[in-house]
Amino acid sequence: MKPFTKEISFLTNGKGLIEITQKVSEIVRQSGVLNGIVHMFVCHTSASLLLFENADESARDDIEEFFDRLVPEDDPWFSHSFEGPDDMPAHIRMALTRSSESIPIKGGRILLGTWQGIFLFEHRATPHRRVIVVTVLGE
Amino acid sequence: MKPFTKEISFLTNGKGLIEITQKVSEIVRQSGVLNGIVHMFVCHTSASLLLFENADESARDDIEEFFDRLVPEDDPWFSHSFEGPDDMPAHIRMALTRSSESIPIKGGRILLGTWQGIFLFEHRATPHRRVIVVTVLGE
Amino acid sequence: MKPFTKEISFLTNGKGLIEITQKVSEIVRQSGVLNGIVHMFVCHTSASLLLFENADESARDDIEEFFDRLVPEDDPWFSHSFEGPDDMPAHIRMALTRSSESIPIKGGRILLGTWQGIFLFEHRATPHRRVIVVTVLGE
Numbered sequence: 001m002k003p004f005t006k007e008i009s010f011l012t013n014g015k016g017l018i019e020i021t022q023k024v025s026e027i028v029r030q031s032g033v034l035n036g037i038v039h040m041f042v043c044h045t046s047a048s049l050l051l052f053e054n055a056d057e058s059a060r061d062d063i064e065e066f067f068d069r070l071v072p073e074d075d076p077w078f079s080h081s082f083e084g085p086d087d088m089p090a091h092i093r094m095a096l097t098r099s100s101e102s103i104p105i106k107g108g109r110i111l112l113g114t115w116q117g118i119f120l121f122e123h124r125a126t127p128h129r130r131v132i133v134v135t136v137l138g139e
Numbered sequence: 140m141k142p143f144t145k146e147i148s149f150l151t152n153g154k155g156l157i158e159i160t161q162k163v164s165e166i167v168r169q170s171g172v173l174n175g176i177v178h179m180f181v182c183h184t185s186a187s188l189l190l191f192e193n194a195d196e197s198a199r200d201d202i203e204e205f206f207d208r209l210v211p212e213d214d215p216w217f218s219h220s221f222e223g224p225d226d227m228p229a230h231i232r233m234a235l236t237r238s239s240e241s242i243p244i245k246g247g248r249i250l251l252g253t254w255q256g257i258f259l260f261e262h263r264a265t266p267h268r269r270v271i272v273v274t275v276l277g278e
Numbered sequence: 279m280k281p282f283t284k285e286i287s288f289l290t291n292g293k294g295l296i297e298i299t300q301k302v303s304e305i306v307r308q309s310g311v312l313n314g315i316v317h318m319f320v321c322h323t324s325a326s327l328l329l330f331e332n333a334d335e336s337a338r339d340d341i342e343e344f345f346d347r348l349v350p351e352d353d354p355w356f357s358h359s360f361e362g363p364d365d366m367p368a369h370i371r372m373a374l375t376r377s378s379e380s381i382p383i384k385g386g387r388i389l390l391g392t393w394q395g396i397f398l399f400e401h402r403a404t405p406h407r408r409v410i411v412v413t414v415l416g417e
Binding site for chain 3: 002003005039041042043044045070071077078079080088091092095096098099100102131133135137
């Protein structure tokens with residue numbers, strides 16, 4: 001049970017969800033681990049991870065709009081604003097979702113539910129390169 | 140340190156928190172693991188996990204009401220609505236809580252705090268069968 | 279790959295974020311683990327964990343204010359109020375952040391991003407002693 005670690009990176013295209021399920025599945029296959037857990041970690045404070053409905057794009061549109069409304073860019077009381085109006089909302093949206101996520105592996109397969117996909121959630125308005133560290137634990 | 144995995148399922152009864160602490164503790168006992176971590180994963184996009192105050196039921200009532208108010212069913216801007224008015228709010232409430240949770244094990248016992256219980260959080264209005272995968276890592 | 283577990287505790291000073299990155303790094307060093315994962319767990323229902331921007335204090339001020347506004351103390355509909363007006367908001371703020379968090383380890387070093395720090399998030403108004411269980415898995 002030696003941990004298998006791999007870094008992957010994605011160039012985002014402004015705010016929104018990017019599905020990374022296939023990349024993570026590939027790493028699980030490469031690891032040769034049949035039973036255990038795959039752990040994902042996003043090394044940033046304005047991007048996050050989310051397991052979300054991956055069948056219907058309208059669900060993704062709605063959750064992006066929900067966060068735009070819950071944490072609007074133009075809140076006048078933000079003091080942390082020197083990196084632009086999207087920066088502080090990005091940190092808050094990250095805090096409300098996840099920096100790490102983990103999923104069980106059985107028989108070499110990630111045990112995601114039928115409608116679950118793994119998503120990188122970009123919270124900044126401009127494109128960013130985001131690094132995710134994937135660690136497979138098990139045997 | 141061979142991972143011990145077990146699936147459990149619960150029939151929910153509409154929105155709300157269901158305590159599953161005892162079921163998870165039983166699986167930790169069955170695993171024989173004395174030191175390590177128990178990991179839980181909910182295979183759904185409209186139910187989630189939450190560690191929450193398990194002594195006073197009024198705290199559970201209040202958090203359910205909080206989510207009803209934060210993510211109301213009748214928001215006119217939802218586009219993902221073909222599965223009913225409770226579906227999109229369910230996905231958002233899941234996103235704001237947790238798909239996976241994990242707790243340390245020491246001396247064969249889950250190290251929950253005095254007031255902590257493990258809860259399955261159902262976000263749909265009608266009963267659903269929910270599957271949770273419990274993985275014990277350690278020795 | 280024997281799990282290495284250590285409990286650390288902090289005396290908080292009312293609501294706010296306390297950086298604990300250095301303490302966690304020390305435990306990873308003590309464990310001797312070179313590759314794997316460090317897992318942190320807060321044993322309380324009114325305190326939580328958060329990976330957050332650790333460079334600029336104004337970002338911390340803003341997220342504390344965000345939670346003060348999102349979950350105000352004086353909401354008249356709270357029923358769980360016998361422990362004071364800050365108690366129920368504390369449980370909700372905990373539910374919206376994290377009870378457990380985990381970060382990959384590579385070459386004996388925690389793979390935090392440049393701007394990421396590990397924070398204990400106290401949600402009660404008065405000082406509390408908070409216990410965090412740190413578990414290192416790997417080899």
